[in-house]
Amino acid sequence: MHDPTRFADPGLVLSELATHFVVHCPKCAGRALINPINDKSPRTFRLTCTACFHVEMPGHWYGAMTAFVSVKCRECHAPLQRSAPWDGRWKQLAMHCDQCGDDCLYDAQLYQQSMYEGHMTDSVFGLPLWLQKDFRGNLLWAFNYEHLTLLRQYIGAKLRERGVSPRTSLRKNSAMLSRLPAFKTKAANREALLKLIAQLEIL
Numbered sequence: 001m002h003d004p005t006r007f008a009d010p011g012l013v014l015s016e017l018a019t020h021f022v023v024h025c026p027k028c029a030g031r032a033l034i035n036p037i038n039d040k041s042p043r044t045f046r047l048t049c050t051a052c053f054h055v056e057m058p059g060h061w062y063g064a065m066t067a068f069v070s071v072k073c074r075e076c077h078a079p080l081q082r083s084a085p086w087d088g089r090w091k092q093l094a095m096h097c098d099q100c101g102d103d104c105l106y107d108a109q110l111y112q113q114s115m116y117e118g119h120m121t122d123s124v125f126g127l128p129l130w131l132q133k134d135f136r137g138n139l140l141w142a143f144n145y146e147h148l149t150l151l152r153q154y155i156g157a158k159l160r161e162r163g164v165s166p167r168t169s170l171r172k173n174s175a176m177l178s179r180l181p182a183f184k185t186k187a188a189n190r191e192a193l194l195k196l197i198a199q200l201e202i203l
Contacts, residue, residue, distance in 0.1 A: 005156075005157055005158045005159060006157055006158075006159045006161070007153050007154050007156075007157030007159070007160050007161065008161045009154075009160065009161060009175055009177050009178070010150075011175045012150070012175060012176055012177075013175060013176055014176045014179075016176075017143055017144070017146070017147045017150070017176065018122075018123060018143050019036065019144075020033070020034060020035045020036065020143070020144050021033070021034040021122035021123075021124065021127075021129065021143050021144060022034075022129065022130040022131055022143075022144050022145065023047070023121075023122050023125070023127040023128060023129055023130055024127055024128045024129075024130060025047075025049035025051060025052060025054055025127075026047075026054070026056070026062055026125070026127060027049065027052055027054040028049060028051050028052040028054065030049055030050065030051025030052060031049070031050050031051060031130050031203070032047050032048060032049040032050065032051075032054070032127070032130075033047070033048050033049075033050065034046070034047045034122055034124050034125065034127075035048070044057075044058075045057075045058055045124045047124075047125060047127075056125070058124050058125065060125070061112060061125065061126045062116075062121075062125055062126045062127050063112060063113060063114075063116040063121040063125075063126020063127070064085065064086075064112075064113040064115065064116040064117075064121075064126070065085075065086040065088075065110050065111060065112055065113060066083055066084070066085060066086060066110070066111045066113055067083065067084050067085075067086040067090075067091070067093055067108035067109070067110055068081075068082075068083040068108060068109050068110075068111060069081065069082050069083070069093045069095060069106045069107075069108050069109070071095070071106050073095075073097040073099065073100060073102055073104075074102065074104055075097065075100050075102040076097060076099050076100040076102070078097055078098075078099040078100070080095050080097060080106070082095055086108075086110055091107060091108055091110065092105040092106060092107055092108055093105070093106055093108045112126060113126075116128065118139075119132060119139075120132055120139065120141040122143070129141050129142070129143065130203060131143075131144070131145070131147075131148050131200050131203065132200075133196055133199070133200060135183065135189075135192070135193065135196055136183065136189075136192075138181065138183045140184070140193065140196060140197070140200075142200070145201070148197060148200055148201060149201075150177075151184070151197065152194065152197045152201075154177055154180075154184075155184060155189075155190055155193050155194060155197070156190065156194055158187075160177075
C-alpha cells in the first residue's frame, strides 16, 4: 500500500519527463497536447488542440530565441562576444571592437530559450506550458500531468529518500528532484503548494 507521507526518488532527470507536453494552442490558446508520433531518435512530434482541433507539425518556433556571436575581430583579431534577444528578422549582430574601432556585422548562432514572457515553454514549439502558476513570486510548472503527479508526491511527502537503488544512487546529484528550487522543498510551503497543484490537476 502506498504511503503518501514517504517518497522514494526514482532518479529521473528532467529530460526524461519531457517526453510529451501540455501547452496553450497557438491558434485559440486552449489546451493542446504535443505527443511523439514515432519512437525513433530524434522523435517526431505533433501538436493537437483539444479545443479547436488545430493540428501542427514542428517547424515554427513560437518562443524566445537568443542570438550569440563569439568571434575574433576581422581587423585586429581581438576576441569579440555579444548576445541579444532575437526578433526573427535578422541573423547577424553588429559588433564594435574596442581595440581597433572596427564595426562589422557577424553571423549569429541562434539558441532557443525555455522561458518566454515569464512563462515556461515546451522544447518543440516554444509554446507556454498549460500546467504553470505563480506561487509567491516563483513559478510552479510541469511538462505534463505525469510530471505534475511526481511533484505532488514529492512535495506531499514528509520523508524523502534519495538514491534507494543502484540506478538512482549513481544519478542522485543530477536527478530532477535533487535540483528543485528551495520554495518547492520547504515544509512551510507544503500545504499551499499541494492546493495549487490540485488546481492544476483539474485543468
